[in-house]
Amino acid sequence: MAADCIFCKIIAGEIPADVVAESEHTIAFRDINPKAPVHVLVVPKVHEPDAAALASAEPAIAAELLAQTRVVASQEGYEDYNLVFNTGAEAGQTVFHAHVHVLAGVDVSKLFLA
Ligand code: AMP
Numbered sequence: 767m768a769a770d771c772i773f774c775k776i777i778a779g780e781i782p783a784d785v786v787a788e789s790e791h792t793i794a795f796r797d798i799n800p801k802a803p804v805h806v807l808v809v810p811k812v813h814e815p816d817a818a819a820l821a822s823a824e825p826a827i828a829a830e831l832l833a834q835t836r837v838v839a840s841q842e843g844y845e846d847y848n849l850v851f852n853t854g855a856e857a858g859q860t861v862f863h864a865h866v867h868v869l870a871g872v873d874v875s876k877l878f879l880a
Pocket of ligand 1: 795796851858
């Protein structure tokens with residue numbers, strides 16, 4: 767657990783979150799400021815600063831995190847969904863504990879990749 771990390775505090779149960787799924791090494795909860803009909807964050811329980819750091823340090827947990835995105839989307843009623851990994855402050859990362867945004871119900875790829 768990292769000091770002053772909001773996601774570590776959610777994982778520890780110190781601050782509340784709308785948890786929708788959990789696996790051995792991950793937890794998934796709704797984003798507090800949703801940008802799509804489904805907007806869930808899948809977060810490793812171990813503290814790493816971003817997803818690439820997680821993949822380097824804990825590749826099996828990174829794979830579990832990716833697999834959980836399908837579990838979450840499916841549970842929410844979607845087979846098709848987008849994943850966003852903001853990596854670094856200039857790319858919009860605001861919480862420096864690895865996480866992936868699971869977005870469904872709107873094709874966000876059209877916003878910036880089309
Ligand atoms: P990022 O910009 O990729 O670092 O995303 C961090 C996300 O965490 C943002 O979309 C925030 O809305 C979300 N967030 C911040 N605090 C909380 C919280 N307490 N519960 C749920 N989501 C949060």
